[in-house]
Every structure is written in structure tokens, then in C-alpha cells.
Amino acid sequence: MVLPMRREIYRMDRQEAVTLLERAPVIHIASTTPDGAPMLRTVHGVVVDGAVAFHGAPAGEKTETLGQDAVISAEEMVAQIPSYFVDPERACPATTYYLSAQVHGRLEPVDDPQAKAQVLRALMAKFQPEGGHVPIDEDHPLYRNAVRGILIVRVSLERLDGKAKLGQNRKPDELAKILELLWNRGRPGDPRAIDLVRQANPTVPTPPFLKAPEGTQLVCALGPDQVDEALSLLDGTYWNEGVPRDAIAQALLSASAWVGARDSSGALVAMARAVSDMSKAAWIYDVVVRPDWRDRGVGKAVMRLLLDHPAVRHTRKVRLATRDAQGLYEKFGFRDIRNVPSASPNREMILMRGVA
Numbered sequence: 001m002v003l004p005m006r007r008e009i010y011r012m013d014r015q016e017a018v019t020l021l022e023r024a025p026v027i028h029i030a031s032t033t034p035d036g037a038p039m040l041r042t043v044h045g046v047v048v049d050g051a052v053a054f055h056g057a058p059a060g061e062k063t064e065t066l067g068q069d070a071v072i073s074a075e076e077m078v079a080q081i082p083s084y085f086v087d088p089e090r091a092c093p094a095t096t097y098y099l100s101a102q103v104h105g106r107l108e109p110v111d112d113p114q115a116k117a118q119v120l121r122a123l124m125a126k127f128q129p130e131g132g133h134v135p136i137d138e139d140h141p142l143y144r145n146a147v148r149g150i151l152i153v154r155v156s157l158e159r160l161d162g163k164a165k166l167g168q169n170r171k172p173d174e175l176a177k178i179l180e181l182l183w184n185r186g187r188p189g190d191p192r193a194i195d196l197v198r199q200a201n202p203t204v205p206t207p208p209f210l211k212a213p214e215g216t217q218l219v220c221a222l223g224p225d226q227v228d229e230a231l232s233l234l235d236g237t238y239w240n241e242g243v244p245r246d247a248i249a250q251a252l253l254s255a256s257a258w259v260g261a262r263d264s265s266g267a268l269v270a271m272a273r274a275v276s277d278m279s280k281a282a283w284i285y286d287v288v289v290r291p292d293w294r295d296r297g298v299g300k301a302v303m304r305l306l307l308d309h310p311a312v313r314h315t316r317k318v319r320l321a322t323r324d325a326q327g328l329y330e331k332f333g334f335r336d337i338r339n340v341p342s343a344s345p346n347r348e349m350i351l352m353r354g355v356a
């Protein structure tokens with residue numbers, strides 16, 4: 001069931017709303033006690049079997065609300081948009097871009113020990129993914145009493161609504177300007193905000209900093225959802241030989257800047273990342289373009305975006321090592337660090353900016 005939304009332009013795809021609930025570190029529950037007193041709680045929640053579920057002590061306040069109607073909410077701030085991005089004088093346009101998911105439903109107890117154990121396993125997998133405990137089974141001597149004693153509550157996702165407030169009320173040209181201003185501002189979440197605003201507003205003209213070869217679109221902030229695709233792109237690259245996939249994945253996720261390009265089907269066809277101290281130095285790694293997209297300017301576009309990324313653009317030195325793509329980097333002003341060949345087959349290159 002879909003609830004009316006004041007402005008339909010902000011409605012989020014249902015699956016995205018489920019994903020938002022799944023990744024939310026906490027969820028909020030608003031309800032009433034049987035005597036009508038309002039109640040608001042923040043809990044760790046998981047999505048299991050078409051419901052959002054959480055746990056509590058069997059004698060706590062949450063027990064009183066069983067059977068009551070409730071609203072469950074999770075939200076993620078995307079970017080604060082200052083008024084002066086839109087109007088140099090009036091404060092009124094100041095706003096926040098955000099994602100939120102709300103579930104309206106009834107707080108139902110989960111009584112079946114098997115179903116309770118399933119929720120507890122999901123909670124452990126979400127909040128302690130590293131393991132380090134005996135797997136939860138309702139009949140295991142370690143857990144038999146605990147599973148039966150704990151309170152597990154569920155609210156069906158039948159009435160789930162997601163809202164993505166990402167500038168859909170703005171004209172395409174205004175939004176293109178906001179993207180440019182977000183990129184220039186460059187707060188930590190701003191590159192991701194730019195990607196989300198573009199996804200939600202596909203007709204926005206491409207601002208100059210995102211210009212890419214025909215048939216591709218640049219991405220400012222790759223993240224956990226792109227790790228598998230990125231690992232495929234990096235498969236067989238000489239500089240990752242012998243490095244375990246987990247280690248490469250960790251390096252990707254720890255990057256200060258991780259940009260890419262997609263083709264018109266949405267597939268990731270190029271990427272590059274940098275590790276930066278935001279001031280003195282940045283190191284560039286993992287510059288790669290899918291073979292069928294090479295020699296069409298995608299590598300250059302991705303490199304340009306990476307060097308201009310807020311985490312990289314202010315660094316005085318940018319370094320990298322390459323075996324054979326010196327020509328690409330020379331175009332951006334990189335020079336060999338040494339005049340004599342180094343012992344390593346990879347030649348180190350450096351880009352000096354604002355330094356004599």
C-alpha cells in the first residue's frame with residue numbers, strides 16, 4: 001500500500017526505501033502506550049521477511065506498545081543547501097537534501113523461536129559482521145533460553161514510503177548550478193550528493209566539471225555498492241597481482257576520493273582513486289578503463305575529475321606510479337620523479353602544484 005505524499009516528485013522507489021532501512025544504523029519508532037501516552041524510541045533494526053524487526057527486554061517499555069500502531073522512520077542527510085546557492089539575498093531557499101523511509105504498521109510480537117533466532121542472526125550480521133561468536137540457533141544450549149526470553153518485535157513493510165528530497169522542485173538549469181556549487185564547496189558528503197541529485201534528476205544538463213565522452217557519465221563518489229564491479233574492472237591489472245580481493249576492496253573503500261564512469265546501461269567502465277592528506281600530498285591508484293572503452297577519452301575524463309576532486313584539488317603534490325601510461329599523466333603535468341630509471345618497473349611520477 002502506498003500512502004499519499006504531499007509532493008509526488010519526491011517519492012523514492014520502494015526497493016531503495018527498503019535498502020535505506022537495511023543500511024540505517026538506527027531506526028526510530030513512534031507509537032503510543034495503551035493509555036495514550038506518546039512514545040519515541042531509537043533502536044537497532046533489521047529487515048527480515050518483509051518486516052522491519054528489532055529486539056528489547058521482555059519487561060521494557062516496548063512491551064507496553066505491542067499491538068499498537070506505530071511509525072518507523074530512518075533517514076540519511078545528503079547535503080545542506082545554503083540559501084545563497086539559489087538566491088544571493090533571501091534566506092528562504094535554504095534547505096536540506098535527504099533520503100527517508102517511513103513504515104506505518106502495527107507492532108507485532110515475534111513468538112516462534114525459529115523466527116526470533118532469524119532476526120537475532122540478522123542483527124548480528126548487520127552490527128557485528130566480523131562474527132566472533134557461536135552462530136545463533138534457537139536450540140543451541142548457549143541460546144535456547146535467551147532466544148525464548150528476549151522480546152522481538154516486527155512491523156510489516158506493507159505500508160512503506162520512501163522520500164528522496166534531491167532538488168526535484170528546481171529547474172534543470174538551477175540544479176546544474178547547484179551541482180557546480182556543491183563540487184566547489186566540496187564538503188565530505190558533497191560528491192555523493194552530486195551523484196544522488198543527478199540520478200534523481202536525469203534531465204539536468206551536465207555541468208562542465210562532469211563533461212565526459214559521448215555515451216558515458218562520470219560518477220563523483222563510488223562506494224560499497226560498486227566494489228564488485230570495480231574488482232571486475234581491476235581483474236588482471238599488473239599492479240594488483242597477488243593482492244587478495246578483500247585487500248583491494250578494503251583499499252577502494254578507504255580511498256579519500258574514488259571516482260568513475262558509467263556507460264549508458266549504467267555499467268562501471270572506468271575508475272580511479274586517490275589517498276590524500278587534503279593538504280600536502282595525494283597518491284593516485286587504480287586508474288583503469290574497461291578495454292572496450294579505451295582510447296576514447298574516458299581515462300582522461302576520469303583523471304581530470306579525480307585531480308579536481310575536493311580531497312585532491314588542494315594538495316601541493318600528487319604522486320603515482322605507472323609502468324607504461326606516462327603519456328596519459330604527462331598531459332596533466334605529471335613528471336618523472338627521477339631522471340634515471342628506478343629499480344622498480346613502475347615509474348614514479350609527480351604533479352607539483354603551487355610549489356616552486
Ligand SMILES: CC(C)(COP(=O)(O)OP(=O)(O)OC[C@H]1O[C@@H](n2cnc3c(N)ncnc32)[C@H](O)[C@@H]1OP(=O)(O)O)[C@@H](O)C(=O)NCCC(=O)NCCS
Binds near residue numbers: 287299
Ligand atoms: C591507461 C588507461 C587508463 C588510459 O585510459 P584511456 O581511456 O584509454 O585513455 P584516453 O582515451 O583518455 O587517452 C588519454 C590520452 O592519454 C594517452 N594515453 C593513454 N594511454 C596511454 C599509454 N599507455 N601510454 C601513453 N599514452 C597513453 C592517449 O594517447 C591519449 O592522448 P591524446 O589525448 O593525445 O589522444 C587505460 O588504457 C587502461 O585502463 N589501461 C590499463 C590499465 C593501466 O595501465 N592503468 C594505468 C596504470 S597507472
